[in-house]
Amino acid sequence: MSLIPYMRSIFQISQNNVTRRHLHISTVLNKSRAGRYRPKPKIVQALTYEMANPPHYIASRKSWNSWNTSNVKDGNRPSETLVEDLFIRNFIQGTWHGLFLSEIIIKRQHNIIRIAGIINRKMMPGQIHFLIGYTEQLLSYWLHCPIRMELSSVPSKDVVYKYI
Amino acid sequence: MNRLRCLLDRTSWYELRRLQSSSSVSNSKIKIPARIQRDSTDILYALESTIPKDFINLSYVYHDDPYLYPLRKIDYRNRALSYEAGKKAAIWIHKEHGDLFPKHLSDPEIEAFKPPLMYTEKSQVSEEILLYTISKRMVSDALHIYKLLDSNVSNETKQLLLELLCFYNHETAAQNNLHLEQWFVISQDTHIWQYTSEINELFGFLVKQDSLTAAAAYNVMICGLTKHLRTAEAWALYQKCEEENIPLNITTYNYILWLIPDIFGHKNELKIENLFNIINIINKKRVKPNVKTLNNALNVIRVTNVDNKREIAKRFLMEFKRLNIKFSLASYYYIMNIFTGNNKEGHDNFLQILHSIENETFNIQDPIDLKFFKHAMYLASIFNDREAGDKIHKSFLAKDNYKFIATAAIENAYYSSYLMLVLSTSTIEEFFKFYENLIPNVFVPSKRILTGIIETFKYNSSPHLMKYIPRLWSDINTYCLIEPSTKFILLRLIQIDILPADSVLRTDLVNIAWDCWNMIQKEIKKERYTAIENAVTACIAIILLHGNRVEESIKVMTYTVKESNVFLPTMNEKQVNELFNNYIFKKCIEGAFLILEYSVNSGFPHIVEMATKLQKLSVFTNVDRQRLIDLVGVEALNSLDTEKTS
Numbered sequence: 001m002s003l004i005p006y007m008r009s010i011f012q013i014s015q016n017n018v019t020r021r022h023l024h025i026s027t028v029l030n031k032s033r034a035g036r037y038r039p040k041p042k043i044v045q046a047l048t049y050e051m052a053n054p055p056h057y058i059a060s061r062k063s064w065n066s067w068n069t070s071n072v073k074d075g076n077r078p079s080e081t082l083v084e085d086l087f088i089r090n091f092i093q094g095t096w097h098g099l100f101l102s103e104i105i106i107k108r109q110h111n112i113i114r115i116a117g118i119i120n121r122k123m124m125p126g127q128i129h130f131l132i133g134y135t136e137q138l139l140s141y142w143l144h145c146p147i148r149m150e151l152s153s154v155p156s157k158d159v160v161y162k163y164i
Numbered sequence: 165m166n167r168l169r170c171l172l173d174r175t176s177w178y179e180l181r182r183l184q185s186s187s188s189v190s191n192s193k194i195k196i197p198a199r200i201q202r203d204s205t206d207i208l209y210a211l212e213s214t215i216p217k218d219f220i221n222l223s224y225v226y227h228d229d230p231y232l233y234p235l236r237k238i239d240y241r242n243r244a245l246s247y248e249a250g251k252k253a254a255i256w257i258h259k260e261h262g263d264l265f266p267k268h269l270s271d272p273e274i275e276a277f278k279p280p281l282m283y284t285e286k287s288q289v290s291e292e293i294l295l296y297t298i299s300k301r302m303v304s305d306a307l308h309i310y311k312l313l314d315s316n317v318s319n320e321t322k323q324l325l326l327e328l329l330c331f332y333n334h335e336t337a338a339q340n341n342l343h344l345e346q347w348f349v350i351s352q353d354t355h356i357w358q359y360t361s362e363i364n365e366l367f368g369f370l371v372k373q374d375s376l377t378a379a380a381a382y383n384v385m386i387c388g389l390t391k392h393l394r395t396a397e398a399w400a401l402y403q404k405c406e407e408e409n410i411p412l413n414i415t416t417y418n419y420i421l422w423l424i425p426d427i428f429g430h431k432n433e434l435k436i437e438n439l440f441n442i443i444n445i446i447n448k449k450r451v452k453p454n455v456k457t458l459n460n461a462l463n464v465i466r467v468t469n470v471d472n473k474r475e476i477a478k479r480f481l482m483e484f485k486r487l488n489i490k491f492s493l494a495s496y497y498y499i500m501n502i503f504t505g506n507n508k509e510g511h512d513n514f515l516q517i518l519h520s521i522e523n524e525t526f527n528i529q530d531p532i533d534l535k536f537f538k539h540a541m542y543l544a545s546i547f548n549d550r551e552a553g554d555k556i557h558k559s560f561l562a563k564d565n566y567k568f569i570a571t572a573a574i575e576n577a578y579y580s581s582y583l584m585l586v587l588s589t590s591t592i593e594e595f596f597k598f599y600e601n602l603i604p605n606v607f608v609p610s611k612r613i614l615t616g617i618i619e620t621f622k623y624n625s626s627p628h629l630m631k632y633i634p635r636l637w638s639d640i641n642t643y644c645l646i647e648p649s650t651k652f653i654l655l656r657l658i659q660i661d662i663l664p665a666d667s668v669l670r671t672d673l674v675n676i677a678w679d680c681w682n683m684i685q686k687e688i689k690k691e692r693y694t695a696i697e698n699a700v701t702a703c704i705a706i707i708l709l710h711g712n713r714v715e716e717s718i719k720v721m722t723y724t725v726k727e728s729n730v731f732l733p734t735m736n737e738k739q740v741n742e743l744f745n746n747y748i749f750k751k752c753i754e755g756a757f758l759i760l761e762y763s764v765n766s767g768f769p770h771i772v773e774m775a776t777k778l779q780k781l782s783v784f785t786n787v788d789r790q791r792l793i794d795l796v797g798v799e800a801l802n803s804l805d806t807e808k809t810s
Contacts, residue, residue: 133250
């Protein structure tokens with residue numbers, strides 16, 4: 001008998017389900033879209049290797065963008081790591097504006113964070129070295145650990161894997 | 165059966181051996197080796213020693229990327245300083261906007277990442293905080309806290325603050341650990357003496373206290389003033405101390421000794437007199453001298469121009485040896501300066517000094533220590549003593565002696581001397597073996613060094629050199645912007661005709677000549693250019709001809725002959741003949757005509773012979789005959805014809 005109060009809420013949920021229209025799970029829209037690039041009419045899109053492979057290929061054709069052990073069992077600081085990674089990506093996108101051609105890869109090992117990526121050659125090497133020093137120092141003040149940038153540079157078009 | 169017995173025998177024999185060996189172990193005493201005291205980093209050194217040396221290692225400062233890794237000598241400096249400028253920008257932001265950064269993220273807290281604390285009120289600060297700031301060498305912060313405290317601190321703290329101000333007056337690089345800046349930039353601001361009013365106030369207060377506090381204040385003030393090149397003030401203060409009989413410590417006396425050459429300039433007798441005065445005072449007051457006392461005394465003797473300076477120096481050295489004071493590298497630097505004149509005796513003394521530092525371990529005790537290896541290598545190159553040079557280099561690479569080269573300028577001078585020494589004392593093969601090991605992995609040569617090497621080869625016509633010209637050519641184009649005249653010296657060294665026909669070097673050398681020609685064309689198009697000798701272009705044409713690139717050589721010669729006003733006419737007869745004969749050999753009428761035209765224009769002899777050779781060519785046509793008439797005139801040609809008929 002004591003179950004009835006609980007049951008009441010369940011009934012309510014099921015009632016709601018029936019009354020709502022639930023457009024997003026209709027056959028048209030119930031579809032995985034995130035991380036997938038589709039051709040657009042009249043626009044040619046240049047995709048990198050990373051963009052050309054949809055998310056279900058992670059670990060088979062392509063790899064992760066963040067490397068850490070926060071999300072294994074008993075991992076350390078999972079939520080903080082995520083927020084910090086978002087911060088690092090935003091910071092790099094803003095500081096290295098229009099320079100990164102690839103995704104920003106963040107690897108954590110012990111107390112060090114290594115930020116890797118492919119950049120284009122729009123800036124002089126001296127300026128790039130300035131930005132490397134600046135980013136490493138400022139982020140290490142922010143995250144309280146040593147930061148290393150590991151960059152490779154390519155002439156602009158070299159990262160295009162395919163056009164759709 | 166026999167077989168079984170044999171097996172049994174063998175087993176028992178093994179058993180016996182086993183028993184014997186175990187009994188011998190049990191009989192011998194286990195000896196535990198004595199404990200070796202090791203540092204915390206010794207395991208890392210041990211691990212490092214297991215790795216073979218990597219000769220293509222890159223400096224960790226720069227990014228290992230073809231676009232980002234520096235090539236030119238100047239780029240090494242620019243990029244390293246850019247990197248550190250970025251760091252400095254971030255440090256500045258962190259300092260100015262510390263409130264925006266997380267404060268308690270690390271656990272345990274790491275001091276280096278925490279934003280600096282800003283104090284605005286008196287209630288926030290205390291003497292402990294001031295002492296902590298002084299211990300962290302933060303000059304401006306310490307002064308700020310001191311002012312917030314209304315100068316209301318103990319005399320000891322005031323003394324410490326004065327010491328901080330006197331020692332780290334304006335140095336910021338040391339505080340921020342900017343190693344690259346210290347490596348590349350020669351500090352020019354040693355004379356800057358900031359915070360004068362604060363220092364004077366502190367000093368004025370401290371000298372009015374009890375005699376011990378006052379003495380300490382006098383000591384530190386003299387040291388600070390000397391360190392920042394305020395020599396007259398420091399000397400006046402020293403005089404005052406002497407008059408009032410204020411006790412000074414050995415560090416202060418050392419600084420006073422350092423002052424002598426600046427104070428007395430060219431007055432040699434006064435310098436020596438004052439040196440002995442101060443040493444006598446040190447002796448009388450029973451202050452124990454240290455190695456810096458010796459070094460600074462030797463410095464005075466070094467800059468003094470008196471006849472018996474070697475005897476004086478010897479006396480000092482013997483006296484300090486008797487006091488059992490171990491010499492530092494700076495002492496040896498001064499000894500080298502005093503005892504090694506450019507003669508046989510000087511050379512012997514030099515070798516003796518090198519012998520005495522062998523297998524010794526040195527620590528940095530004096531800023532002048534850093535000059536030792538540079539000067540020793542310089543002397544080795546002056547004496548042209550390869551053995552001594554190798555010995556110096558060996559002891560330089562031993563242990564952590566690399567620390568004795570502290571700036572890029574010193575490193576440059578050291579390797580420059582070593583390279584020149586090896587160049588002047590070994591064969592071409594030996595030199596280039598050494599050169600390839602050293603450059604660019606250990607050291608990147610400057611323009612001056614490369615020019616020096618090429619200048620040395622200027623009159624060397626050794627065929628062995630050919631093998632190394634491509635390497636030298638690529639190096640002078642990679643590491644620095646070198647003048648065309650130096651490149652032309654290298655070009656003129658090329659003797660392609662002595663190489664075998666199938667040699668792979670030929671293409672490289674021909675390409676060098678072609679690069680040179682492209683460079684000349686660019687140079688000529690400039691508004692202001694230094695006139696180029698046409699002997700160089702002739703040289704290029706010869707190399708191209710030998711490399712079977714006839715069309716290109718004709719292009720070069722056409723330009724040289726037709727635009728002769730842009731060149732200095734230095735082409736000699738030998739070159740003209742070589743070019744002409746080669747064109748004739750290759751049956752290239754166009755080229756031969758160009759050379760003939762040049763010879764006619766410059767009035768070379770043998771024009772008639774040249775015309776004869778040209779006429780005899782099987783590909784010679786009537787049109788060519790007309791051209792020949794236009795060039796050498798009908799008479800010459802007629803005389804040729806008459807010669808032919810007769």
